[in-house]
Amino acid sequence: MRAGIPSIIAPFFGDQPFWGARVHEAGAGPEPVPQKKLTVERVSAAIHAAVTEAKIKRRAAEIGEAIRTENGHDNAVSIIHRHIGQPQTV
Numbered sequence: 595m596r597a598g599i600p601s602i603i604a605p606f607f608g609d610q611p612f613w614g615a616r617v618h619e620a621g622a623g624p625e626p627v628p629q630k631k632l633t634v635e636r637v638s639a640a641i642h643a644a645v646t647e648a649k650i651k652r653r654a655a656e657i658g659e660a661i662r663t664e665n666g667h668d669n670a671v672s673i674i675h676r677h678i679g680q681p682q683t684v
């Protein structure tokens with residue numbers, strides 16, 4: 595997502611179906627192709643959609659730009675400090 599290019603998700607374990615659905619719902623990739631339904635035709639269709647559909651390419655680029663401009667590490671530390679306080683020295 596950070597790269598700003600469409601993502602093709604082939605979930606096979608754990609939370610991957612959830613995140614694959616989020617990518618698709620955000621418009622940054624075609625519908626996920628679950629491993630158990632993986633075929634040449636389905637993967638080809640997903641690749642074709644990812645490289646030709648302007649809406650998917652545009653949305654992936656927008657999300658990538660947003661991710662690259664945020665300062666995730668500092669934001670996370672700030673949120674943690676806000677909720678549990680600053681670290682104490684002994």
